[in-house]
Amino acid sequence: MYKKQQYVFKDGRPVLATVRTYTENDFPGLIEVQRESFPPPFPPDLLWNREQLGNHIALYPEGAICVEIDGEIAGSMTGMLTKFDPAHPFHRWEDVTDSGSIKTHDPDGESLYVVDIGIQPKFRKLKLGKLLMEAMYERVVADGLERLIGGGRMPGYHRVSEELAAEQYIDQVLAGELRDPVISFLLSCGRMPVAIIPGYLDDEESRDYALLMEWKNPFHL
Template identity: 55%
Template sequence: MFKRLFVTDGVRMVPAVIRSYGFEDFEGLIDVQAKSFPPPYPSELWWNEKQLAEHVQRFPEGALCVEIGGAIVGSMTGLRLTMTDGDEHDWATVSDDGYIRNHEPDGDTLYVIDICVVPEYRKFGLGKWLMQSMYETVVHVGCRRLLGGGRMPGYSRAASELTPEQYVAQVTAGERTDPVLTFLLRCGRVPVGVVANYLDDEQSCGYAALMEWRNPFIDNDNEEAT
């Protein structure tokens, strides 16, 4: 993928590029991880070069980055899997601990395992542009949907009064906002379930909402092109 666009923070309008990342981008991608997930987030959980090499070699269509001024300021990564609704999983299993060696070239689901944008550029809507680009990848490769586990960082403050399913329902209804789930909803993702023990994430109490986007050019009931 390679596309040019202009993005704005409401004041400035700047050119940006969204493209597939390659071996030459690894230093910049790891720097994005460091800026996006600063301490106390453990640095050993940032992407490493071996993981990035697997992304580039196994599924380059699912390895995207965004550049502004020649510098990488965000990235998004996914893999293809064959999944049925209701499959229980966690991030480590579904992503092969980030190495995606379980990638299925003919998988029907494009599963997102990471999206991040450096804080300095988060007002430019780059996360939404990356998501839109991954939707385009879903259509391009012929998957029936995009899926991923969305963190629920606001849930810990409501856990004493709400089940995780009730919390997701309230965020979806607009009765609450959540830093991650509200963003995903604004990107067109739809909640299709909740999984427990998805990540070691105190803010989400270990839960994640499975958030789906269906390929509008595929009949998802009959899985035939329309």
């Protein structure tokens, strides 16, 4: 089990946040986080259900964490272990994660793969996503893994997809000429670009693209 508490700031006032392993009792709150975090046009069939959440806590509870504010689940993050070959980065989210069920979790995997992260919109100014990401980095270090890796959605891309190729869009985000809600956030968390992946996820806003991004364990030899 994992549990950490620290203060975040809301309108200049400290608010206590608890990052911890989620359990079956949290399933209703976790499902609500999904609904709030990923509204249409995000495909509703990709949102968590109780069966998937049950797999998360059964197969890899170390990668099943949430953040709580005043007794309410404000966000969650789910990971699994996988073997990643940097020479062959292209894949689909549904293939690596078994459509989010994580039945593909490999206990011998050297990489922690981010299956999902979501924060309720009303809590997003509290920087809770960074707390969850830091908790996963701690897991990578504690277990001697090589990296944290996962595909970042590009939800801002649909606004310029007729003018820019996906590679051009990411180049402009990296140059600070454009801002993407997800990619810019992940960059601020220390994630580094690996490859642009077409057909990563059925995601209209991202035009089905994702930017594969990693955080390498600085202590891994």
